[in-house]
Amino acid sequence: MKILISGASGFIGKHLCxxxxxxxxxxxxxxxxxxxxxxxxNLFTSINEWDGRSLPxxxxxxxxxxxxxxxxxxxxxxxxxKGKQDTLRTSRLLATRALVExxxxxxxxxxxxxxxxxxxxxxxxxxxxLTEQSIAGKSxxxxxxxxxxxxxxxxRNSLENVxxxxxxxxxxxxxxxVAGLKPIYKLGLGGTLGKGNQWWPWIHIDxxxxxxxxxIGRKLTGPVNVVSPLPERQKTFSQKFxxxxxRPNIFTVPETMIKIAAGGLSEEMLxxxxxxxxxxxxNQYPFKHPDLTNALKAL
Numbered sequence: 297m298k299i300l301i302s303g304a305s306g307f308i309g310k311h312l313c314x315x316x317x318x319x320x321x322x323x324x325x326x327x328x329x330x331x332x333x334x335x336x337x338n339l340f341t342s343i344n345e346w347d348g349r350s351l352p353x354x355x356x357x358x359x360x361x362x363x364x365x366x367x368x369x370x371x372x373x374x375x376x377x378k379g380k381q382d383t384l385r386t387s388r389l390l391a392t393r394a395l396v397e398x399x400x401x402x403x404x405x406x407x408x409x410x411x412x413x414x415x416x417x418x419x420x421x422x423x424x425x426l427t428e429q430s431i432a433g434k435s436x437x438x439x440x441x442x443x444x445x446x447x448x449x450x451x452r453n454s455l456e457n458v459x460x461x462x463x464x465x466x467x468x469x470x471x472x473x474v475a476g477l478k479p480i481y482k483l484g485l486g487g488t489l490g491k492g493n494q495w496w497p498w499i500h501i502d503x504x505x506x507x508x509x510x511x512i513g514r515k516l517t518g519p520v521n522v523v524s525p526l527p528e529r530q531k532t533f534s535q536k537f538x539x540x541x542x543r544p545n546i547f548t549v550p551e552t553m554i555k556i557a558a559g560g561l562s563e564e565m566l567x568x569x570x571x572x573x574x575x576x577x578x579n580q581y582p583f584k585h586p587d588l589t590n591a592l593k594a595l
Contacts, residue, residue: 297321297322297362297363297512298321298322298324298360298361298362298363299316299321299322299323299324299361299362299363299364299365300324300325300326300361300363300364300365300399301313301323301324301325301326301364301365301367302325302326302327302346302348302364302365302366302367302368302391302395303326303366303367303368303369303391303412304323304325304326304327304333304336304340304367305327305332305333305336306367306371306471307466307468307470307471307472307475307501308367308412308463308466308471308472308501308504309367310335310336311468311501311504311505312365312367312504312505312508313325313336313339313340314336314339315505315506315509316339316509317339319509322341323339323340323341324340324341324342324343324344324361325337325340325342325343325344326344326346326352326368326395327343327344327345327346328345328346328347328348329345330343330345348368348387348390348391348394349390349391349394350394351394351397351398352394352395352398352399361399361407362407362408363407363408363409363410363512364395364399364407364408364409364410365410365411365508366391366392366395366409366410366411366412366448367412368387368388368391368392368395368412369384369387369388369391369412370383370384370387370388372384372561372564373476374561375558375559375561376558376559376560376561376562377559377560378560380559380560381436381560384440385440385443388412388440388444388447389443389444389447392411392444392447392448393447393450395409396409396447396448396450396451399451400450400451406452406457407457408457408458408459408511408512408515408517409448409451409452409457409458409459410459410461410508410511410512411444411445411448411458411459411460411461412444412461412463413441413444413445413448413460413461413462413463413519414437414441414462414463414464415462415463415464415497415521415523415569415571416433416435416437416438416440416441416564416567416569417432417433417437417438417441417442417445417462417519418430418432418433418438418569418571419432419433419434419435419437419438419567419569420433420435420494420563420566420567420568420569421433421567421568421569421570422568422570423495423568423570424570425570425572426521426569426570426571426572427521427571427572427574427575428462428518428519428520428521428574428575429574435563435564435567436560436563437563437564441462445460445519448460456517457517458517458518459511459516459517459518459520460518460519460520461507461508461511461520461522462519462520462521462522462523462571463499463504463522463523464496464497464498464499464521464522464523464524464527464569464571465496465497465498465499466498466499466500466501466504467498467499467500467501467591467592467595468500468501468595469595471501472501473498474595477537478541481537481538481541481543481545482541482543483543484543484544484546485547486534486537486538486543486544486545486547487534487545487546487547487548487549488530488531488534488545488547488548488549489530489534489549489551489554489565489566490530490549490550490551490554490566491531492529492530492531492532492534492548493529493530493531493568494529494530494566494567494568494569495527495528495529495530495568495569495570495571496527496528496529496530496533496569497521497523497524497527497569497570497571498523498524498527498528498533498588498591499522499523499524500524500584500585500591500594500595502584502585502594503522503524503583503584503585504522506581506584507520507522507576507581510576510579510581514579516575516579518575519575520573520575520576521571521572521573521574521575521576522573522576523571523572523573524573524583524585524586524587524588524591525572525573525577525583525586526586526587526588527569527570527571527572528588533588536588536589536592537592540589540592540593540595551566554566
């Protein structure tokens, strides 16, 4: 297959491109700078520079794509000021809008658009079990992801030929949550955030890659919760992560301190999302790392 990927230089993008290349797919990259893809440029048939806002050119290279994977967007890491939140929003919405307009299907060939989203879509929902059928929440990230998904759906003005990846917390040694938490826990400073009862939906990077390939193979469309079937409460997640590193897990960080230290991101750290991958379960996706203890061992 010929697969176009935006955001290929990110944590998820690099792992996905390496696996798709090994499966003999023809990869076309879209990136702000070709230098971003220098470590993996051998994986691509061509790399096209794109500012993430204007319409990328359709050319002989990008014509005839079977799949378009959209992972473009500003990293969520860092202190969430109002300016950071604006950048998170515009980087995702404008990039998706430009891609959709540039590659809107014409004629009989209709590629599958796979576009990133997040379980932040659901907001803070306490103990409620959340599936792909659940409605959006009311947080900043809920509004962002809801609008982000709407931009992707303009591709066909429906769920037809559009898959929306609602990522949970992605675990991998070289990026995602682990890269941010590991230095803190190595110092013995890990612990419970607030009451720690909030549900954290998570997924191992190996499963992220396999799930995207599963979606392509099965031609799944609509929202897909890219999470393990076994979510963890934050305090249990912290205990298991500390044990994995052989470090203590003794601190409790009050909510007020988290809000001071993380800004707007604190809302996401303290939100509870008991998200279940119903669509993947119904389609019998074979999870590689469904439980957290073994997933951490596989990092």
